[in-house]
Amino acid sequence: GENVEQHPSTLSVQEGDSAVIKCTYSDSASNYFPWYKQELGKGPQLIIDIRSNVGEKKDQRIAVTLNKTAKHFSLHITETQPEDSAVYFCAASWGVEKLTFGTGTRLTIIP
Amino acid sequence: DTGVSQNPRHKITKRGQNVTFRCDPISEHNRLYWYRQTLGQGPEFLTYFQNEAQLEKSRLLSDRFSAERPKGSFSTLEIQRTEQGDSAMYLCASSSGGAGFFGPGTRLTVL
Numbered sequence: 001g002e003n004v005e006q007h008p009s010t011l012s013v014q015e016g017d018s019a020v021i022k023c024t025y026s027d028s029a030s031n032y033f034p035w036y037k038q039e040l041g042k043g044p045q046l047i048i049d050i051r052s053n054v055g056e057k058k059d060q061r062i063a064v065t066l067n068k069t070a071k072h073f074s075l076h077i078t079e080t081q082p083e084d085s086a087v088y089f090c091a092a093s094w095g096v097e098k099l100t101f102g103t104g105t106r107l108t109i110i111p
Numbered sequence: 112d113t114g115v116s117q118n119p120r121h122k123i124t125k126r127g128q129n130v131t132f133r134c135d136p137i138s139e140h141n142r143l144y145w146y147r148q149t150l151g152q153g154p155e156f157l158t159y160f161q162n163e164a165q166l167e168k169s170r171l172l173s174d175r176f177s178a179e180r181p182k183g184s185f186s187t188l189e190i191q192r193t194e195q196g197d198s199a200m201y202l203c204a205s206s207s208g209g210a211g212f213f214g215p216g217t218r219l220t221v222l
Contacts, residue, residue: 041215045213046212049210096209097159099156
């Protein structure tokens, strides 16, 4: 089955700086890669996703890049704000069912 | 609120007891998913419905677990003879074919 590794497990950045979270996946058949943000006591919230036929996708301060050859994908958050503090999860799947999640990155924005 | 709702939000039970959780998906979403999340980990896939049909079950879903989605609307997840290892957050998500929208989860504590 699919295996997703996520790094780093914790990340602290100064407000206004950029944050990068990286994931690798094992199953070359995976073609869907969403990123979720989870705040304390809440369920994961989809923030951006990318499919394997696209190399990069951007939505305001958030961008995701995908390297299919290396089986890597990354989340980039620019101009970080205190409300970006949360746990972020990457995931991978073939289709959109049965997501395999990474172990999460706790992002802390330092004011 | 038109998001995914889950009830109860918290459940404390004694080992050996049966528990049932309910998930109400976003209206008209034909796909419904159950995931389990333990502390410090990403969600793990349990099972998935398309309309009322249960299409896939994870090996994590032992014989003590059963899920239903009568009439393709709400879903229930029942755990029989609970064990301390069942303590986790049980998350429900729904979609109409794209990425899943997660509910707030039901936190189960087995004493």
